[in-house]
Amino acid sequence: MTEVKKTYKHYVDGKFVRSESGKVYAIDLKKEKYEIPLTSKKDLRDAVTSSKAGFAKWNSLTMYNKSQILYRLSEMIEGNKESYIALLQQHGLTKNDSKNDVEDAVNTIIWYAGIVDKWEQLTGNLNPVAGEYFNISHQEPIGVTFSLSSDDISLNSLVKSFLPAMSVGCSVISFTNQNAVLALKLSEDINNSDFPSGSLNILTGNFENIVEDVGAHVEIRLAAIYSNISNDLLETLDVKGSDSVKRIVNLPSDEGLGSIIPFVETKTVWHPKGQ
Amino acid sequence: MNNWEYAESIESEKIVKIEKKYGHFINGEFVSPNSKKYLDTISPSSEEVLSSISIGNEKDVDFAVNAAKEGLKQWSKTSPSERSKYLFKLARLIQERSREFAVLESLDGGKPIKESRDFDLPQVAQNFFYYAGWADKIDLAWGSGISKPYGVVGQIIPWNFPLLMLSWKVAPALATGNTVVLKPAETTPLTALLFAELCDEVGLPKGVFNLITGDGTTGSELVNHKDIKKIAFTGSTSVGKYIQKSLAGRDVGLTLELGGKAANIVYNDAALDEAVEGVVNGIFFNQGHVCCAGSRLLVQEDIHDVFINKLEKRMQTLRVGNPLDKNTDIGAINSKDQLDKITDLVNEGVSDGGELFQIECELPKNGFWFKPSLFTGVQANYKIATEEIFGPVLTTLTFRTPDEAVEIANNTEYGLSAGIWTEKGSKILWTADRLDAGVIWANTFNKFDPASPFGGYKESGFGREGGRHGLLSYLKASS
Numbered sequence: 043m044t045e046v047k048k049t050y051k052h053y054v055d056g057k058f059v060r061s062e063s064g065k066v067y068a069i070d071l072k073k074e075k076y077e078i079p080l081t082s083k084k085d086l087r088d089a090v091t092s093s094k095a096g097f098a099k100w101n102s103l104t105m106y107n108k109s110q111i112l113y114r115l116s117e118m119i120e121g122n123k124e125s126y127i128a129l130l131q132q133h134g135l136t137k138n139d140s141k142n143d144v145e146d147a148v149n150t151i152i153w154y155a156g157i158v159d160k161w162e163q164l165t166g167n168l169n170p171v172a173g174e175y176f177n178i179s180h181q182e183p184i185g186v187t188f189s190l191s192s193d194d195i196s197l198n199s200l201v202k203s204f205l206p207a208m209s210v211g212c213s214v215i216s217f218t219n220q221n222a223v224l225a226l227k228l229s230e231d232i233n234n235s236d237f238p239s240g241s242l243n244i245l246t247g248n249f250e251n252i253v254e255d256v257g258a259h260v261e262i263r264l265a266a267i268y269s270n271i272s273n274d275l276l277e278t279l280d281v282k283g284s285d286s287v288k289r290i291v292n293l294p295s296d297e298g299l300g301s302i303i304p305f306v307e308t309k310t311v312w313h314p315k316g317q
Numbered sequence: 318m319n320n321w322e323y324a325e326s327i328e329s330e331k332i333v334k335i336e337k338k339y340g341h342f343i344n345g346e347f348v349s350p351n352s353k354k355y356l357d358t359i360s361p362s363s364e365e366v367l368s369s370i371s372i373g374n375e376k377d378v379d380f381a382v383n384a385a386k387e388g389l390k391q392w393s394k395t396s397p398s399e400r401s402k403y404l405f406k407l408a409r410l411i412q413e414r415s416r417e418f419a420v421l422e423s424l425d426g427g428k429p430i431k432e433s434r435d436f437d438l439p440q441v442a443q444n445f446f447y448y449a450g451w452a453d454k455i456d457l458a459w460g461s462g463i464s465k466p467y468g469v470v471g472q473i474i475p476w477n478f479p480l481l482m483l484s485w486k487v488a489p490a491l492a493t494g495n496t497v498v499l500k501p502a503e504t505t506p507l508t509a510l511l512f513a514e515l516c517d518e519v520g521l522p523k524g525v526f527n528l529i530t531g532d533g534t535t536g537s538e539l540v541n542h543k544d545i546k547k548i549a550f551t552g553s554t555s556v557g558k559y560i561q562k563s564l565a566g567r568d569v570g571l572t573l574e575l576g577g578k579a580a581n582i583v584y585n586d587a588a589l590d591e592a593v594e595g596v597v598n599g600i601f602f603n604q605g606h607v608c609c610a611g612s613r614l615l616v617q618e619d620i621h622d623v624f625i626n627k628l629e630k631r632m633q634t635l636r637v638g639n640p641l642d643k644n645t646d647i648g649a650i651n652s653k654d655q656l657d658k659i660t661d662l663v664n665e666g667v668s669d670g671g672e673l674f675q676i677e678c679e680l681p682k683n684g685f686w687f688k689p690s691l692f693t694g695v696q697a698n699y700k701i702a703t704e705e706i707f708g709p710v711l712t713t714l715t716f717r718t719p720d721e722a723v724e725i726a727n728n729t730e731y732g733l734s735a736g737i738w739t740e741k742g743s744k745i746l747w748t749a750d751r752l753d754a755g756v757i758w759a760n761t762f763n764k765f766d767p768a769s770p771f772g773g774y775k776e777s778g779f780g781r782e783g784g785r786h787g788l789l790s791y792l793k794a795s796s
Contacts, residue, residue, distance in 0.1 A: 171766035179770050277566025284561035287776045300462050300794035311749050313759045
């Protein structure tokens with residue numbers, strides 16, 4: 043019997059969609075060659091529109107709820123563990139490395155699921171001002187985030203490129219090139235984990251094609267670059283981003299408290315004390 | 318109106334000694350500029366020339382950065398508790414000489430002596446005191462993963478709070494183990510130059526604090542120097558964007574504290590007399606030369622008339638004049654350039670159709686002055702409702718519901734500060750949660766403290782100054 047081969051599509055606004063351009067690029071695995079949608083400028087703009095609405099939805103959920111949705115993602119991956127291991131092996135990893143990577147990814151997701159309702163207790167505080175005022179600094183998510191994930195063939199690297207931002211309440215457009223098959227497979231489990239539509243969009247393609255638009259789009263508040271990109275690309279992103287004072291984080295820390303700090307804004311509220 | 322006659326009470330200028338000419342302060346001593354070029358710094362209240370300051374060129378900046386690199390070797394070997402003691406000593410010395418600093422600040426910048434004496438200087442000293450105590454506790458602040466200094470830091474500060482902005486920049490940078498090249502604003506360099514003398518007096522190791530004076534070209538040389546590891550800038554959003562662009566593709570840290578167009582929201586259930594005081598303080602403090610000034614009054618429609626009436630009455634009691642007179646509420650506009658900008662924007666507001674109220678008062682003949690002004694009948698798209706005026710000019714808009722207030726407040730590219738006036742606690746928290754602003758004052762305005770983080774959302778910049786969060790601006794995450 044002929045094996046049925048899956049067509050991978052972008053994951054935008056809770057739907058599986060092709061690039062509006064109709065363009066694709068090839069990822070050649072051991073057994074199969076996949077034609078992956080190549081993100082166009084219009085695809086990016088559509089994703090930002092969705093991500094803006096997704097941010098409002100994701101951010102309005104309680105921390106407890108967000109935490110459970112992230113935990114749910116780890117449950118989904120655990121259930122499909124063997125298929126991830128097989129896919130990683132298709133990319134050339136050994137069985138053992140593939141297994142370790144999937145287990146690491148599950149552990150990473152559980153770490154972030156667990157910090158969703160705690161990080162603000164670590165980053166915020168009352169400020170002991172010299173006067174009769176209640177003064178508190180707390181944090182809010184920056185908003186729509188673009189994340190370029192690392193090209194390492196790794197599920198763990200992939201989830202590390204969107205979990206820090208998601209765990210504080212940002213919506214994320216996760217973009218990958220070489221990890222495309224893995225990312226688009228992951229989007230199926232994301233789709234089954236109760237994320238509000240648009241809170242996490244997954245696009246694939248060539249960053250060079252959209253770098254100017256990522257920099258210039260004012261609705262993208264932050265761009266996090268987890269991949270080693272050329273200096274020219276980084277310069278283009280920075281130059282375009284400077285027009286809207288965009289937050290651009292090159293190679294952010296991918297673990298611990300330091301990994302989430304770039305994605306929050308500190309808000310300080312004062313109120314006098316009195317009778 | 319009921320303007321009471323006040324007898325003049327002028328603070329003596331004799332306490333300050335101003336040199337005719339200043340060099341840069343590099344490697345622990347004052348040096349003549351390589352550029353051999355100078356510019357005059359004047360008193361904006363009399364237009365009298367106070368002194369000449371050096372204009373730093375590429376070589377001057379290079380000299381200062383190299384001194385800071387050398388200083389870093391010494392400073393990184395200095396134990397955290399020793400670093401702490403230097404900063405405590407600076408705080409004490411500032412307290413002891415605060416009258417001198419206050420007079421100099423008012424002379425050079427035009428701000429009323431009661432503000433430089435009672436606000437700027439106490440805050441400056443407290444800021445050094447506060448960060449002194451952090452120097453030997455850096456690991457505790459954000460964990461050992463975020464505890465390494467950048468190295469040589471370039472800092473560029475504005476003219477509205479010259480010495481206070483110096484303290485916001487220098488104290489946390491030194492406490493975290495960085496060394497500094499600071500460039501003060503061209504119109505207000507004198508208190509920074511006096512601060513340099515104090516660094517020498519406390520025996521701060523050479524090259525740890527370097528000061529380079531000049532204009533925008535000097536600042537640009539500093540930003541573009543290859544050995545700078547981090548730039549901290551406070552100033553206009555347009556210059557901030559230029560700096561961000563200049564650093565594109567370079568591995569240089571950046572924090573920006575830029576402009577604002579803060580909404581000061583007055584709900585109909587506010588304590589109106591207190592709100593009037595807060596609104597007046599919010600916009601007329603420091604002649605409105607305040608990035609976080611409450612420059613957009615958002616008043617609930619049903620109390621508009623009664624509130625504006627009270628506000629105009631209160632504004633009329635403001636005393637505009639000699640900054641060194643202890644009775645003065647509103648001093649001089651910092652420069653002719655700034656006065657022209659304010660005048661142009663106000664004229665445009667009138668021609669757009671805004672209704673202008675200005676207080677009745679006599680302005681001194683010399684110097685740069687602007688009457689406290691209030692616009693009503695303004696449409697949201699007028700320039701005076703969207704652009705930062707950076708002067709004593711308040712623009713009024715109205716709203717009907719809390720949702721509408723939040724929408725108007727957030728309808729700006731800025732996000733530095735905001736004010737909320739209501740007696741209802743839940744409404745304060747509801748509103749505060751929805752405002753895109755880094756600092757929110759509820760039933761108060763323009764309050765500052767070294768322990769309290771300050772900085773903006775959106776195009777008001779990124780990074781915080783003050784408090785535990787202010788340390789993050791000078792620490793790198795080590796992964």
